[in-house]
Amino acid sequence: MGAVLSPLQYLRRAVWLRPMSGRQSNISKFFTLGPEQARKKRTPAAPANSENEDGSRVIKKEENDEKTSGNDGIAVNGEKRTADELESLKEEHGEATNSMETKRSKVDGLSLASSSSSSSNLASEGETTPSEIPPPIAEPPLESTRKQQTKKAHATFADMVSTFTKIEKTTKRLEIIDIMGTYFFKMLRDYPNDLLISVYLSINKLGPDYSGIELGIGESIIMKAVAESTGQTLQQIKQAFHKVGDLGLVAQTSRQNQPTMFQPAALTLPFLFDSLKSIAQMSGNQSQNRKIGLIKRLLSSCQGAEPKYLIRALEGKLRLQLAEKTILVSLANACAQYHADKKQVKLSQQDRIHAEQTLRDVYSQLPSYDIIVPRLIEHGIENLRETCKLTPGVPTKPMLAKPTKQFSEVLDTFDQATFTCEYKYDGERAQVHFTEDGKFYVFSRNSEDMSVRYPDIMASVPRWRKPEATSFILDCEATAWDKEENRILPFQKLATRKRKDVKLEEIKVRACLFAFDILYLNGKSLLDIPFSERRKHLYTMFQPITGEFDFAKHSDQRSVESIQEFLEEAVKESCEGLMVKMLEGPESHYEPSKRSRHWLKIKKDYLSGVGDSLDLIVVGAYHGRGKRTSVYGAFLLGCYDPDTETVQTVCKLGTGFSEEQLEQFHRQLSQIVIPKKKDFYSHSEAPPHQPDVWFEPKYLWEVLTADLSLSPVYKAAIGYVQEDKGISLRFPRFVRVREDKNWEDATTSEQVSEFYRSQIVHTQASARASSPNAEEY
Numbered sequence: 097m098g099a100v101l102s103p104l105q106y107l108r109r110a111v112w113l114r115p116m117s118g119r120q121s122n123i124s125k126f127f128t129l130g131p132e133q134a135r136k137k138r139t140p141a142a143p144a145n146s147e148n149e150d151g152s153r154v155i156k157k158e159e160n161d162e163k164t165s166g167n168d169g170i171a172v173n174g175e176k177r178t179a180d181e182l183e184s185l186k187e188e189h190g191e192a193t194n195s196m197e198t199k200r201s202k203v204d205g206l207s208l209a210s211s212s213s214s215s216s217n218l219a220s221e222g223e224t225t226p227s228e229i230p231p232p233i234a235e236p237p238l239e240s241t242r243k244q245q246t247k248k249a250h251a252t253f254a255d256m257v258s259t260f261t262k263i264e265k266t267t268k269r270l271e272i273i274d275i276m277g278t279y280f281f282k283m284l285r286d287y288p289n290d291l292l293i294s295v296y297l298s299i300n301k302l303g304p305d306y307s308g309i310e311l312g313i314g315e316s317i318i319m320k321a322v323a324e325s326t327g328q329t330l331q332q333i334k335q336a337f338h339k340v341g342d343l344g345l346v347a348q349t350s351r352q353n354q355p356t357m358f359q360p361a362a363l364t365l366p367f368l369f370d371s372l373k374s375i376a377q378m379s380g381n382q383s384q385n386r387k388i389g390l391i392k393r394l395l396s397s398c399q400g401a402e403p404k405y406l407i408r409a410l411e412g413k414l415r416l417q418l419a420e421k422t423i424l425v426s427l428a429n430a431c432a433q434y435h436a437d438k439k440q441v442k443l444s445q446q447d448r449i450h451a452e453q454t455l456r457d458v459y460s461q462l463p464s465y466d467i468i469v470p471r472l473i474e475h476g477i478e479n480l481r482e483t484c485k486l487t488p489g490v491p492t493k494p495m496l497a498k499p500t501k502q503f504s505e506v507l508d509t510f511d512q513a514t515f516t517c518e519y520k521y522d523g524e525r526a527q528v529h530f531t532e533d534g535k536f537y538v539f540s541r542n543s544e545d546m547s548v549r550y551p552d553i554m555a556s557v558p559r560w561r562k563p564e565a566t567s568f569i570l571d572c573e574a575t576a577w578d579k580e581e582n583r584i585l586p587f588q589k590l591a592t593r594k595r596k597d598v599k600l601e602e603i604k605v606r607a608c609l610f611a612f613d614i615l616y617l618n619g620k621s622l623l624d625i626p627f628s629e630r631r632k633h634l635y636t637m638f639q640p641i642t643g644e645f646d647f648a649k650h651s652d653q654r655s656v657e658s659i660q661e662f663l664e665e666a667v668k669e670s671c672e673g674l675m676v677k678m679l680e681g682p683e684s685h686y687e688p689s690k691r692s693r694h695w696l697k698i699k700k701d702y703l704s705g706v707g708d709s710l711d712l713i714v715v716g717a718y719h720g721r722g723k724r725t726s727v728y729g730a731f732l733l734g735c736y737d738p739d740t741e742t743v744q745t746v747c748k749l750g751t752g753f754s755e756e757q758l759e760q761f762h763r764q765l766s767q768i769v770i771p772k773k774k775d776f777y778s779h780s781e782a783p784p785h786q787p788d789v790w791f792e793p794k795y796l797w798e799v800l801t802a803d804l805s806l807s808p809v810y811k812a813a814i815g816y817v818q819e820d821k822g823i824s825l826r827f828p829r830f831v832r833v834r835e836d837k838n839w840e841d842a843t844t845s846e847q848v849s850e851f852y853r854s855q856i857v858h859t860q861a862s863a864r865a866s867s868p869n870a871e872e873y
């Protein structure tokens with residue numbers, strides 16, 4: 097196996113893949129919509145040099161060419177900027193990724209300026225009248241002008257924004273997939289070099305999760321930039337924001353009301369992407385001012401609806417209901433269609449489903465568009481499983497478990513199948529990688545690179561790896577370890593370790609690994625072999641070392657009594673409970689990213705409650721009274737619905753805190769108070785239920801509850817159980833802060849509804865069990 101390329105190297109490769117030629121399809125008959133439906137959706141062509149419905153520009157081609165040709169500079173908000181100035185702007189902010197690309201643009205003319213003509217082509221192409229729709233399989237009208245575009249190599253933000261604007265008008269998932277699929281198809285056909293960037297911008301990410309680069313710029317910085325760039329006072333922007341609740345819209349309106357003498361040059365996707373990356377990575381002295389400066393420059397190149405999405409991207413939330421799975425499906429469709437067209441074959445519904453499944457599977461094993469997109473372009477989706485495989489050095493999405501609160505459920509689920517019980521250690525998930533070229537990594541549950549956090553684990557690998565293991569991926573739990581007593585310490589101890597800049601000699605709380613699975617060994621993926629065999633590999637290739645590495649303790653007995661006993665034993669040894677797993681057959685294969693019924697968790701503490709804890713987003717707080725006057729006395733929490741991208745409130749929480757914790761939370765949360773509820777927070781509008789302050793979504797807390805009930809106030813899982821009622825937690829209690837998850841990894845609305853339903857099933861079962869005619873369990 098070759099060395100793993102860094103994300104930067106992949107990006108470079110992706111950017112330099114040559115555009116492909118080939119026969120192009122009639123995109124009106126796309127994907128989920130038939131030609132008739134697609135035809136109906138089209139609107140008459142917009143007049144030249146006018147604004148589309150969505151505010152994006154339509155520039156008359158000749159005029160635009162005139163503006164750009166023979167002109168060695170472009171106008172940005174009235175200021176004329178030369179290519180060199182723009183180049184130095186990029187350099188000033190330390191971008192490296194596309195520097196070669198920029199140089200090439202300078203030679204070709206000026207990509208920033210020239211791409212506005214391609215934007216007009218794309219924008220007007222989507223807006224033809226029905227009579228202009230070419231017959232199926234006809235060559236698209238773009239062909240004649242395409243030559244010019246191959247010279248002007250970049251897609252524009254304007255194209256992306258007109259796509260986003262279409263998406264914002266619908267809530268139907270199939271339509272969203274169709275719109276995004278059409279967009280990605282055009283990207284593949286016209287700007288393959290920018291496809292990767294367009295995928296990242298659509299999901300509002302700047303790289304794979306393990307790259308650690310994230311957007312999420314604070315409201316105050318953005319408001320300053322909007323005020324300064326649109327000539328308004330900060331006060332005016334704040335007021336507008338208070339009224340509208342969406343900074344993106346405020347920016348768009350402010351920009352539209354601003355008189356500009358010149359058409360700014362179109363923003364290209366690579367330029368935007370590089371700028372966003374620079375903003376995300378700026379730190380230290382003056383970084384706030386530098387961020388504001390760069391945001392202002394971007395804003396000055398924006399028109400129509402572009403400021404809205406630029407600002408939302410900076411905030412870290414596009415609010416388009418573009419969940420990652422939607423992007424995957426759209427991308428799979430686009431690629432399948434593109435390659436079928438090239439080969440001049442018809443794409444069946446079966447082929448589409450197959451393509452979607454392929455991309456989903458591959459992405460959960462190898463969650464890196466940096467690697468996948470270039471290979472999709474080069475080798476097609478039909479070869480993707482071959483060209484993109486599980487790779488040490490790239491964190492795979494971990495398999496997850498379903499909660500259970502009755503032993504009988506375990507026996508029901510596994511029925512006649514062979515299963516095994518393991519201790520459920522209470523620490524943090526750790527995926528340990530060892531690459532062919534001798535590098536170690538530790539990744540978190542969330543694919544973050546934790547190698548710097550665990551120098552003790554990194555140092556211990558050579559001691560417990562046998563020389564026969566030349567590359568591997570292990571699935572483990574890292575727990576805190578008491579060296580004196582030689583035993584596991586409670587989870588809270590592990591949480592006291594620093595998360596950054598950890599020095600080996602300064603570590604007070606040591607981490608011990610408990611390995612429970614092996615996913616890859618010596619150049620081969622082990623995902624598709626039975627767990628019993630994977631476990632054998634695990635036991636042969638590694639050796640336990642007290643306090644550093646051990647195998648998760650297991651028992652393969654299957655009676656309820658023996659499971660019960662094993663659970664008691666686990667709890668005595670500071671574990672949280674048990675994991676019950678399928679041991680043999682295809683159902684015991686490792687399923688990356690799936691919350692699978694083939695893994696059940698039994699937590700001792702929660703057997704009497706709802707079976708599991710919930711991880712909830714802190715969205716608001718109520719001022720304390722009495723002893724708690726100087727801190728927040730209670731908090732408003734919400735779960736997350738990834739399909740609608742909303743945070744839905746689920747309870748008011750006021751118990752389980754120590755005084756120190758309340759003080760600490762007050763300090764932390766005061767920093768992220770926002771003037772108004774985010775418009776993607778869903779909560780009752782009734783005055784008595786309003787919290788005193790609202791927060792940016794940031795912190796995730798683990799919470800226990802006795803049970804759940806239907807509620808008119810809280811909006812969690814609204815519509816799942818009853819059309820107009822949400823679900824709320826009764827007697828919630830704070831357990832801990834979840835530092836290893838992002839707020840978007842909160843318990844989902846669907847999970848909340850499952851907790852609610854399982855509680856009803858459980859109550860009915862108990863009622864049956866206590867009645868004289870109850871069946872035996």
Ligand SMILES: Nc1ncnc2c1ncn2[C@@H]1O[C@H](COP(=O)(O)OP(=O)(O)OP(=O)(O)O)[C@@H](O)[C@H]1O
Pocket residue numbers: 496497518519520521522523524525526541573612648675697708
């Ligand atoms: N033997 C084991 N097998 C699998 N996972 C284990 C084992 N021991 C401990 N774990 C941990 O248990 C976790 C699953 O249960 P847990 O309730 O802790 O999940 P979580 O991180 O809260 O996520 P979620 O609530 O989303 O499932 C795994 O992610 C892993 O970190």
Ligand SMILES: [Mg+2]
Pocket residue numbers: 522523524
């Ligand atoms: Mg856990």
Ligand SMILES: [Mg+2]
Pocket residue numbers: 708709710711
């Ligand atoms: Mg949990």
